[in-house]
Amino acid sequence: MPLVSGKEILQAAKKGGYAVGAFNVNNMEIIQAIVEAAEEERSPVLLQASQGAIKYAGLDYIVALVRVAAGKVSVPVALNLDHGTSFDQAMKCLRGGFTAVMLDGSHYPFDENVALVKKVVAVAHAVGVSVEGELGRIGGTEDDISVDAKDAYMTLPEEAKKFADLTEVDALAVAIGTAHGVYHGEPKLDFERLSAIRKIVDCALVLHGASGVPDEAIKRAVKIGVQKINIDTEIRQAFTNGIKKVMAEKPNEFDPRKLLGPSKEAMKEVVKSKMRLFGSSQKA
Ligand code: 13P
Numbered sequence: 001m002p003l004v005s006g007k008e009i010l011q012a013a014k015k016g017g018y019a020v021g022a023f024n025v026n027n028m029e030i031i032q033a034i035v036e037a038a039e040e041e042r043s044p045v046l047l048q049a050s051q052g053a054i055k056y057a058g059l060d061y062i063v064a065l066v067r068v069a070a071g072k073v074s075v076p077v078a079l080n081l082d083h084g085t086s087f088d089q090a091m092k093c094l095r096g097g098f099t100a101v102m103l104d105g106s107h108y109p110f111d112e113n114v115a116l117v118k119k120v121v122a123v124a125h126a127v128g129v130s131v132e133g134e135l136g137r138i139g140g141t142e143d144d145i146s147v148d149a150k151d152a153y154m155t156l157p158e159e160a161k162k163f164a165d166l167t168e169v170d171a172l173a174v175a176i177g178t179a180h181g182v183y184h185g186e187p188k189l190d191f192e193r194l195s196a197i198r199k200i201v202d203c204a205l206v207l208h209g210a211s212g213v214p215d216e217a218i219k220r221a222v223k224i225g226v227q228k229i230n231i232d233t234e235i236r237q238a239f240t241n242g243i244k245k246v247m248a249e250k251p252n253e254f255d256p257r258k259l260l261g262p263s264k265e266a267m268k269e270v271v272k273s274k275m276r277l278f279g280s281s282q283k284a
Pocket of ligand 1: 024082083142179180181182207208209210211230231232233234
């Protein structure tokens, strides 16, 4: 079916007490794997493009590929801009056909972050597109965006409420101890902070950097009230491990389809297991 607004998916998740996966996409195989997994699990899903994905594939390619994939299934699919960097980029995405945008102003002072996100909300809401903001700074590396551990800081509940009220965002990414990329050691999530935020903030809450977070921690976060969970690294790992496996078994293989095909299946399994973990399976 045609792409749906991120808001529709996140509101249903909040009402139903589950979270929906937002999976990063870079090429056709990844998009097919995620959308096919969603159809087989009867799960709503968000696909998202990072700065690196836009640079690598091009915004128009991503929209076209995601539209075709969504058109082949009967579960709700939304397309989100991940860590949008500017008002201009968010507008390009709206015009291009994204149905959700994130404007990450977390590196700006509070007032500047609010002003920037508010500006995007005014336009996006007028055309039915949902907006995600970020408060606090999530550590780690995602494509071109790197946040040192010393610069990462946790979201303050009172500030989160103020931010959500002033901007009218549909979703808020909170920093509670997760980080983008591969973890060295087990991540420690601040569930008390998450509960305190959940108690006073109405919009959907988003957990970034969820690859490598233990299942029990994810379940607890969903129970407290997270509605969107971002996964990138574990999909990349499934993709490249699949290719490495074929190369090891058949070093002379030169048909790209035979290298990438098995990876697609591996990515599908990762996505399906996340959908079951987040509680979104059978919700579409
Ligand atoms: P991971 O790469 O840690 O899964 O994080 C993805 C993410 O948060 C995208 O915004």
